Amino acid sequence: MTMPLVHCRRLPHGADLPLPAYETAGAAGADLRAALGEPLVIEPGARALVPSGLAVEIPQGFEIQVRPRSGLAAKHGVTVLNAPGTIDSDYRGELMAILVNLGPEPFTIRHGDRIAQLVVAPVVQASFDGAEALSDTARGSGGFGSTGR
Template sequence: MTTVLLQRLPHGADLPLPAYETEGAAGLDLRAAIGEAVTLAPGARALVPTGLSMQLPVGFEGQIRPRSGLALRHGVTVLNAPGTVDSDYRGEVSVVLINHGNEPFTITRGDRIAQLVVAPVTHARLSEVDRLDETARGAGGYGSTGISGGAKAGSRP
């Protein structure tokens, strides 16, 4: 098990610490550490503080991910999903939420707004070359493999 050091900031002192809500949960729920309710109009976004700073071990990151229930029921999600908390960041963890729904959505103090997944990070060594190995896909970009798989580049099912 990996240890993450947490520091509660004054405006989050009374909120519960992030927790895994079930034994099999991958993410720790993060809560809104706001003084007053924030209402997101459809299409609006807001930076919502959590009242926490953290120290992740070197070689790990914190991935800020949406909560599926907020996304399904209200269209509210994490705009830069997944957001990344680097192991050398010591500032407050905040969440960029956006309302993709059709109705205004109100966030109140203590609401569970996102989840934090602690994950290992692999640093890559970059090696510049004159050309890359050929593959069947080649330089085919977005949509080049089709919708149902097995489609050839440029074809559309």
């Protein structure tokens, strides 16, 4: 499989930060860092839009998913609010992570802290059409929890 190439442009407030990187050979997500002029405190129950200092060019046919870092979630209750967030291939603005603090203590983010993971994934666009009826299935219209525990 050919590895997609994502072009990254450092913005002035992130010029000193490394590009997203995979921490291990088997990692699915590359770490995204915070580009902050001063520390940012997220109070319990609050959310914040955290800048990365990066803009990217994603190849057509791919997206980047912004996902939580498991260590932040497990140790501090800090996660990506709209996980996974989607960055479309035609977006050229700054990457941001919407973080929420679900923990009991204020959480401080500093310039350069790893705040989220970026997962590059293929995208398939579908066609949608109207239909008078849909095919039957065993589940039918059973909704949330309808298949049991």
